[in-house]
Amino acid sequence: MTGTAAPCDLSVIIPFYNAAATLERVAGDVLALGGEGVRCQVILVDDASTDGSGEIARRLATEHPEVLVLRHEVNAGAGVARMTGWPHATGRYALFFDADDILHGDVLCLTLARMEAHPQVDTAMLAYRYERGKANTGLEMSFEDTKVFRRLLKAGAPAIGTPAEMGALLTVTNYPWNKVIRTAHFRRAGLRFGTTHVNNDILGHWEMIVKARRVMLSDEVICTHLVDPEGENITNQFGAQRLQMLEALGELYDMLESDADLRRREAHRFWRLAQRLYCWARPRLEPGIVPRFDAAWRALIGRIDLGDYADLRLRHDPALADALANHLLDRQGS
Structure with missing residues (x-):
C-alpha cells in the first residue's frame, strides 16, 4: 500500500x-x-x-x-x-x-x-x-x-x-x-x-x-x-463467465429476502430488471452455454415469493408475470 x-x-x-x-x-x-x-x-x-x-x-x-x-x-x-x-x-x-x-x-x-x-x-x-x-x-x-x-x-x-x-x-x-x-x-x-x-x-x-x-x-x-x-x-464476454450474471442477480435477491418490506415494495422492479438482463444476454451467449444459463434462470425464478408473483400479475405487469411463468415451465419459445 x-x-x-x-x-x-x-x-x-x-x-x-x-x-x-x-x-x-x-x-x-x-x-x-x-x-x-x-x-x-x-x-x-x-x-x-x-x-x-x-x-x-x-x-x-x-x-x-x-x-x-x-x-x-x-x-x-x-x-x-x-x-x-x-x-x-x-x-x-x-x-x-x-x-x-x-x-x-x-x-x-x-x-x-x-x-x-x-x-x-x-x-x-x-x-x-x-x-x-x-x-x-x-x-x-x-x-x-x-x-x-x-x-x-x-x-x-x-x-x-x-x-x-x-x-x-x-x-x-x-x-x-x-x-x-x-x-x-x-x-x-x-x-x-x-x-x-x-x-x-x-x-x-x-x-x-x-x-x-x-x-x-x-x-x-x-x-x-x-x-x-x-x-x-x-x-x-458471453462465454461461461456470463453465467455469473445469474449469481449476481441471486446476490441481489438475497438482499430482498432479508428485508420483507423492501422485497414487497420493489420485487416487481427486481423481476423487470432481471428479465431485461436475461433478454439482453441470452441471444449473445456462446451456444454451448445456453442450456446452463436457462437452467440457472429458471432456478432464480423458482425463488419468487408467491405473494410477489400475484402482485406482479394483478397490479404491476401481467405480461412479465406470464413470461416468468413460461420460463419456469420451459416454454420460452427459443
Missing part, C-alpha cells in the same frame, strides 16, 4: 486491470479537480494487472500524495476491488469510477455543491453517454434509461425524492460511475458490490438507492463510457 489518507472533499475509487493506456489520464482528470477547489483522494485498486499499469499507479502515488494504491495478488473482479478501496475513502463524498472512461469534472463539481446544499441527499445519480468504436460515434443513454430519467424529471432537474419515490431508478442500467454518494451515511447504512466478475455492480446500484435517505437525479452528463465493440471488456 502506498499513498496517504488525509481528509478531503471527494474520494474517487478506481479499480483497474491492465489499464496502462488510460489509467494516468483518468487519475489526472480527478486530480485536476483540485484546481476547482475540490480536494480529492484517488484510490487506485490494482486487480492483479500484468501490463505495467501497476507500475504507473505506484509512480502516480510517489508524485501525488493524494493517490493511494492498493493491490490484489489474484484477479478478483471490479466489485471486490471496489470493496477493497471503499474502507480507505476519507472524502465526505465518494465516486466509484472506471479506469478507461471520461469524467466530466464540471458536472461532478456541480453535483457536490448541490449535495452540500441538500444534506438529506445521500446519492446523486447523473446521466451518461456512450462512445462506441474507433469512429467515436457518440450516443446518449440507452433508450430504456432515458425513458426513466424523463419520467422522473418531468417537473424539472434536479429531482429529489425518497427511495420509494425514485424506485424506477432501480431498473436502469446498473453502472457505478454515474452516482456520487455521501460517505458517512453509507458507512452507517452499509454498502456492498457483488463478488462476481460480471454484473457485480447490480448490488451496489440497488444499495446506493434503497439505503439513501434522499436520492437526487439530474440529466447532466457525468461520464462518457467508452465501449470498444471488439475489445476485451467484460461487457463483451
Whole structure:
C-alpha cells in the first residue's frame, strides 16, 4: 500500500486491470479537480494487472500524495476491488469510477455543491453517454434509461425524492460511475458490490438507492463510457463467465429476502430488471452455454415469493408475470 489518507472533499475509487493506456489520464482528470477547489483522494485498486499499469499507479502515488494504491495478488473482479478501496475513502463524498472512461469534472463539481446544499441527499445519480468504436460515434443513454430519467424529471432537474419515490431508478442500467454518494451515511447504512466478475455492480446500484435517505437525479452528463465493440471488456464476454450474471442477480435477491418490506415494495422492479438482463444476454451467449444459463434462470425464478408473483400479475405487469411463468415451465419459445 502506498499513498496517504488525509481528509478531503471527494474520494474517487478506481479499480483497474491492465489499464496502462488510460489509467494516468483518468487519475489526472480527478486530480485536476483540485484546481476547482475540490480536494480529492484517488484510490487506485490494482486487480492483479500484468501490463505495467501497476507500475504507473505506484509512480502516480510517489508524485501525488493524494493517490493511494492498493493491490490484489489474484484477479478478483471490479466489485471486490471496489470493496477493497471503499474502507480507505476519507472524502465526505465518494465516486466509484472506471479506469478507461471520461469524467466530466464540471458536472461532478456541480453535483457536490448541490449535495452540500441538500444534506438529506445521500446519492446523486447523473446521466451518461456512450462512445462506441474507433469512429467515436457518440450516443446518449440507452433508450430504456432515458425513458426513466424523463419520467422522473418531468417537473424539472434536479429531482429529489425518497427511495420509494425514485424506485424506477432501480431498473436502469446498473453502472457505478454515474452516482456520487455521501460517505458517512453509507458507512452507517452499509454498502456492498457483488463478488462476481460480471454484473457485480447490480448490488451496489440497488444499495446506493434503497439505503439513501434522499436520492437526487439530474440529466447532466457525468461520464462518457467508452465501449470498444471488439475489445476485451467484460461487457463483451458471453462465454461461461456470463453465467455469473445469474449469481449476481441471486446476490441481489438475497438482499430482498432479508428485508420483507423492501422485497414487497420493489420485487416487481427486481423481476423487470432481471428479465431485461436475461433478454439482453441470452441471444449473445456462446451456444454451448445456453442450456446452463436457462437452467440457472429458471432456478432464480423458482425463488419468487408467491405473494410477489400475484402482485406482479394483478397490479404491476401481467405480461412479465406470464413470461416468468413460461420460463419456469420451459416454454420460452427459443
